[in-house]
Structure formats: structure tokens, C-alpha cells
Amino acid sequence: xxxxxxAFEQFMQNLELHAGEDREAKRQxxxxxxxxxxxxxxRESILSGSYGRSTAIRPLHDIDLFLIxxxxxxxxxxxxxxxxxxxxxxxxxxxxxxxxxxxxxNRSVNIEFSGTGIGFDVxxxxxxxxxxxxxxxxxxxKGDWIQSNPRKHLEACDAANARVTHRLKxxxxxxxxxxxxxxxxxxxxxxxxxxxxxxxxFQSDERLSVYAQGLAHLFQFMSGHILDQWxxxxxxxxxxxxxxxxxxxxxxxxxxxxxxRRAAQALELERVGNMAGANALWRELLGTDYPGR
Numbered sequence: 001x002x003x004x005x006x007a008f009e010q011f012m013q014n015l016e017l018h019a020g021e022d023r024e025a026k027r028q029x030x031x032x033x034x035x036x037x038x039x040x041x042x043r044e045s046i047l048s049g050s051y052g053r054s055t056a057i058r059p060l061h062d063i064d065l066f067l068i069x070x071x072x073x074x075x076x077x078x079x080x081x082x083x084x085x086x087x088x089x090x091x092x093x094x095x096x097x098x099x100x101x102x103x104x105x106n107r108s109v110n111i112e113f114s115g116t117g118i119g120f121d122v123x124x125x126x127x128x129x130x131x132x133x134x135x136x137x138x139x140x141x142k143g144d145w146i147q148s149n150p151r152k153h154l155e156a157c158d159a160a161n162a163r164v165t166h167r168l169k170x171x172x173x174x175x176x177x178x179x180x181x182x183x184x185x186x187x188x189x190x191x192x193x194x195x196x197x198x199x200x201x202f203q204s205d206e207r208l209s210v211y212a213q214g215l216a217h218l219f220q221f222m223s224g225h226i227l228d229q230w231x232x233x234x235x236x237x238x239x240x241x242x243x244x245x246x247x248x249x250x251x252x253x254x255x256x257x258x259x260x261r262r263a264a265q266a267l268e269l270e271r272v273g274n275m276a277g278a279n280a281l282w283r284e285l286l287g288t289d290y291p292g293r
Contacts, residue, residue: 002275007290029063048123049121063119064108066125082143152235164214185255216263226249265281
């Protein structure tokens, strides 16, 4: 019979990307960058989002690819609006990958590759000529460009992870698996940003699994704070939860509160030595990647 600590170690390993997935993602990333460069001339690319921050879980699906352009232009010299720029990225991708249907999104263009199941959310970013490290990305719903800096997002994630001896990123992955099984009631990036703050108040009991305690703590923290205003980590764009409706946030809070209760029950079972019962509860929450016995 596995202890809860042993089961969590196996579970965390089961969420990790396979080496082949990682290699294929990087190969396809280069292909996508080269495809857009031939038409619009981006200067460089940044693998951003959860993949770039090493908080993605398998199976790997959409990867955020930040394409940096040196001026507010389409690649032909004239300035264009946010939606028009996205449409030019879409056109470039479809010309380079015949038979693929690229899809316009609010701030990106999505293209999927059926052979691997990996897709890319391509985010065109205009480099601010006056402020280093600041980029302008399209927001179709706003009809305007908004500021962003994915490198600052990575720094915030890495700093929070370092404060708890590099245990936060595995916990974020566990949260994402739970969220996925629930039908993603909470936006993934909002989960991450709440975790950066929530982990600071975590205190562990050496008698219990540190991952189990950390996850239970984050569920409890998030249930009480998901309705708060959550600033964008780079301090540039709108709040992370600004585009999420109040009804959706309340539904997310309800799901998280339920998970917090079940996690607390699992901790109590572990505390009295009932490893089978505790592991069964965690498996209910986290799915079949969590060992059954």
C-alpha cells in the first residue's frame, strides 16, 4: 500500500511531459515561427504561457507562442489595427500550412497539428520602441492593443516556486489536472496567479505529505479569494480575472470549495493512518493519473 507521499510523487511524475512531446513541441514551434517570418518578419519568438513557465501538463495541447515584431506594422510598412494584424497572421499560417484552418481568437491565432495533437496560440506582439521589455498585443474585444511582458510572468512564477523549495510548479500542475477534470471552471492562468500568492501562507506538518497539504491549502485559499481582483503579474495588462463573468467565478468558487472540503477529509484520513482512504479521496479529485494503490 502506497503512502500518500509516495502516491503524490508518482502522480506528479505522471503529469510531466514526455521527452518526445517536448522535442516535438520545440520542432513545431520553430516551424510556426519560420512560417510567419517568411510573410511578416517577426524578430524573435518566446515560448510563453504554461509551457514556457514549465507548468504545462500532459497531454500537451495548446502552446502560447509570442512573436515579437519591431514596429507597429504588418510587415509591409503600414500600421494596422489589432484584428487586422491577427488576420494577417492567420493568412500567413494558412498559406504555409495548406489544409490547416487557423482560428482567430481574442488575442491570438490558433493552429493545430493533427499528427501530434499539439496546437499553438500565436500571439503577435509589437515591441515598444521606448520601453525595453514592454510589448503590445492585440485585444479584439477591446478593439485595441494592450501591454504585456511574458518574461515578467515567468519571473513571477519562478520566484514563487523558489520560495517553497521548487514545490509550487508541481502543485500548479496538480491544480490544472483537477481543473481539467472539472471541465475547466477556472481559467488556467488565474489558477496560477492565485497559487503564487496562496503558497506564501502555507505551513506544513512533517507528519503528512507536503504535496497533499500544499494542494489542500491552495484549494482552501482559492475558495476564499477567487472573487478578489487579481492583478496581471507584469503589472501591465488588465487584471487576470477581468474577462471572467461573475457567474463563472461563482461557479468556479463552488467547485473549488467542494475540492477543499474533500482535500481536508483526505488529510484527516492520512493523519490517522488510513492511507487507502486518503488515496481514494485524492484519486477522486485528481483522476486516474493518481495511483490507485
